[in-house]
Amino acid sequence: MAKEYENRIRDSGMPPEAYWESLFDVPLILEKLGIGSFHDVAELGCGYGTFSIPVAQSIAGTLYTFDVDPAMLARTRERGLGLRIVCEECDVVACGFGVRVDAVLLFNILHCEQPVELLRHAAQAADTVVVIHWRYGATPRGPDLTIRPRPEQIVAWGHEAGLQAGNVIDFPPWHYGLIFTA
Numbered sequence: 001m002a003k004e005y006e007n008r009i010r011d012s013g014m015p016p017e018a019y020w021e022s023l024f025d026v027p028l029i030l031e032k033l034g035i036g037s038f039h040d041v042a043e044l045g046c047g048y049g050t051f052s053i054p055v056a057q058s059i060a061g062t063l064y065t066f067d068v069d070p071a072m073l074a075r076t077r078e079r080g081l082g083l084r085i086v087c088e089e090c091d092v093v094a095c096g097f098g099v100r101v102d103a104v105l106l107f108n109i110l111h112c113e114q115p116v117e118l119l120r121h122a123a124q125a126a127d128t129v130v131v132i133h134w135r136y137g138a139t140p141r142g143p144d145l146t147i148r149p150r151p152e153q154i155v156a157w158g159h160e161a162g163l164q165a166g167n168v169i170d171f172p173p174w175h176y177g178l179i180f181t182a
Contacts, residue, residue, distance in 0.1 A: 014072070015141065017048045023141060026054050029171050033130050033179065035059065038102040042066070042125055044092050044118070045109050049076035055105070056083040064099050066090045093118050097125035107132045108175075110154055111143040119161035119180075129163055129180040132171060139174040151176055 014020060030036070030051075040061035046052045047067070053076070056063040062084040067073050073087045080087075090098070093114055097104065104122040110133055112118055122129040134142030136150045149157075155165045155178065163180035171177055 014047060017075075020048060020141075021050050023174065024050060025171070026051060029132060029175070029177070030054055030058055032169055032171070033132075033177060035103075035105075035130070038128070040064070040099075040101040041103050041105060042097050042099055042101045042122075043105040043107070044097075044122075045072075045107065046076040046087065047072050049079040051105065051107055052076050052085060053079050053083065056080055056085045061102075062086060064088065064097070064101065066092050066097065092121060096121040099125060101126050103128040103130055105130050108134060108142070110149055110157070111147045115149070115154075115157045116160045119157055119163060123161055123163055123180075123182050127182045129158070129182075130177070131158075131180065132175050132177040135174055135176055142174070151178065154178055 035055055036058040038059050041055055041059055042064040043052060044066050046065040052063060052065050064086045065076060066088050068091055070089060073089055077087050093112060104126045106122060110131060131154060134148060136148055142148060151168045158165050158180045163182060166179045169177040
């Protein structure tokens with residue numbers, strides 16, 4: 001019997017894996033975000049492991065990844081055999097991350113119903129919170145525009161959560177990123 005989660009991220013269904021992975025230049029994104037400079041990292045929403053596997057390969061410590069979908073966790077575990085990845089089924093919006101790490105990754109997830117609460121949990125888990133999201137406008141995927149945040153909205157949510165944002169980072173053609181510090 002599947003668990004029901006109050007805080008399942010709205011409008012976040014996953015397309016087929018190969019298509020999903022074609023939408024990102026993962027090495028470029030991780031390089032521009034400086035992911036390799038962190039030791040231990042937490043990630044919310046592992047999906048197919050699209051970012052999880054390269055992150056785990058880039059860092060010296062452990063990747064803690066959290067998702068509410070057992071199938072996504074299983075796929076990430078399968079792809080990450082031999083890597084330092086801890087996959088946990090958890091409603092982070094309700095419970096927090098439960099770990100202390102160098103950075104928290106919130107990739108394509110801040111269209112959730114409680115973004116400030118999620119950013120607060122991330123700030124409790126790490127001094128650095130790294131965000132990427134779909135650009136506002138026409139993209140091949142991403143949440144409905146009525147709930148898709150623009151960079152300035154994410155910056156405002158970050159400030160409300162006690163975080164300070166750096167500059168917006170461009171990830172053409174469909175994403176942007178922000179690095180927050182506590």
